[in-house]
Amino acid sequence: MNFKICTMGELLVEFLAKEQHQRFDQTGEFIGPFPSGAPAIFASQVAKLGFPVVFFSCVGKDAFGKMCIKRLKDDGVITDGISLHNKANTGSAFVTYKGPNERDFIFNIPNSACGLLSFDHINEELLKDCNHLHVMGSSLYSFRVIDAMRKALYIxxxxxxxxxxxxNLRKEMFDIPEMEASFDYIMDYTDIFLPSESEVSYFASNNTDSEKKTMTLLLKRGVKHIVVKCGSKGANYYGRDAQDNFRTIHADSYAIDTIDPTGAGDCFGATFVSLMLAGYEVETALQYANASGALAVAQKGPMEGTSTLDELKQFIALR
Ligand code: ATP
Ligand code: MG
Structure with missing residues (x-):
């Protein structure tokens, strides 16, 4: 099937603390810059699979911005939707690891170039043949971006x-009221929902509801496919079978040494969405998505673990 994906939001450089448990309030070494941003990682992964993807964002007129655009272009992303902002620098983030899966971030996003992404940056011409929009909750950090997202959604x-x-909820972003308000709006249009295990309760209508009950209610609300990402435990799928009955599938992850968990969820999501749009069976899309997540955690750097379809095939064949 012919399809073209669009996504938008934060594009930034990331600096990684060199030591585990490194503190932000003590001088230490960081490595970077690495190109990053959840929707940017998503776009990179879609493009590397060989599918067309348009990415909207803003960077500053600085070397970080140049590096980010070059990287996405090299991966095959359509970068014409990335604007150079006159008044702000490229976004950045610092990350430190408290354990294999626990991270602390200091983000400079809302006041950076990508934080100023707004309605007018969404070029209708670039969207005219897009038939899928991927929304990252982490990108909805201001009323401006929410406006931009609504425009893209409408088109x-x-x-x-x-x-x-x-x-993609980040505890550092919880106090942005516009973000919370926009989630309800997006859920009304969502066909494929990709929460993490830790985010399920946020979408429950009742605190005591199980994951299955919460997801069944969302399917009744109109969502077609739900995948709950469970890190090293793999993923749980909720959808309907050919007879329209609810069905669930658990797909195990691939055992792999975790080098850097950042980006696993974005790679998983990009692979699942792309392969579903390409007409793969749910089971196969889940298997490839798990492989994509596993290869992402095996590389240091947020966007360094994106894979081609051939790399995923080879990885699966060797397991
Ligand atoms: P993020 O914190 O980046 O938002 P996420 O919560 O969206 O991540 P995860 O569940 O951490 O996403 O990871 C997505 C997928 O990547 C998992 O469902 C699994 O397939 C794969 N994955 C993640 N961590 C591991 C791991 N340690 N070993 C193997 N596969 C993993
Ligand atoms: Mg995530």
């Missing part, structure tokens, strides 16, 4: 397209 829906949504 993609007018094209008869579909929507995927990964909440």
């Amino acid at each position: 993609v829906k007018s094209n008869g397209g579909t929507i995927s949504f990964d909440p």
Whole structure:
């Protein structure tokens, strides 16, 4: 099937603390810059699989911005939607690891170039043949970006397209009220929902609801496919079978040494969404998505672990 994906949001450089448990309030060594940003990682992964993807963001007129654009272009992302901002520098983030899966971030996003992404940056021309929009909750950090996202959503829906949504909640962003308000709006349009295990309770109508109950209610609300990402435990799929009955599938992850967990969820989501749009069976899309997540955690750097379809095939064949 012919499809073209669009995504938008934060594009930034990331600096990684060299030592585990390195503190932000003590002088230490960081490595970077690495190109980063959840929707940017998503776009990189879609492009590396060989599918067309348009990415909207803003960078400053600085070397970090140049590096980010070059990297996405090299991966095959359509970068014409990335604007150079006159008034702000490229976003950045510092990351430190408290354990294999626990991270602390200091983000410079809302006041950076990508934080100023707004309605006027969304070029209708670039969207005219897009029939899928992927929304990252982490990208909805200001009323401006939410406006931009609504514009893209409207155009993609007018094209008869579909929507995927990964909440990608970060505790550092919890106090942004616009973000919370926009989630309910997006859920009404979401076809493919990709929360993490830790985010399930946020979407429950009742605190005591199980994952299955919460997901069944979301399917009744109109979501077509849900995948709950469970890190090293793999993923749980919720959807409907050919007879329209609810069905669930658990797909185990691939055992691999974790070098850097950042980006696993974005790679997983990009692979699942792309292969579903390409017409793969749910089971196969889940298997490839798990492989994509596993290869992402095996590389240091947020966007360094994106894979081609051939790399995923080879990885799966060797397991
Ligand atoms: P993020 O914290 O980046 O938002 P996430 O919560 O969205 O991540 P995870 O569940 O951590 O996503 O990871 C997504 C997928 O990547 C998992 O479902 C699994 O397939 C794979 N994955 C993640 N961690 C591991 C691991 N330690 N070993 C093997 N596979 C993993
Ligand atoms: Mg995530």
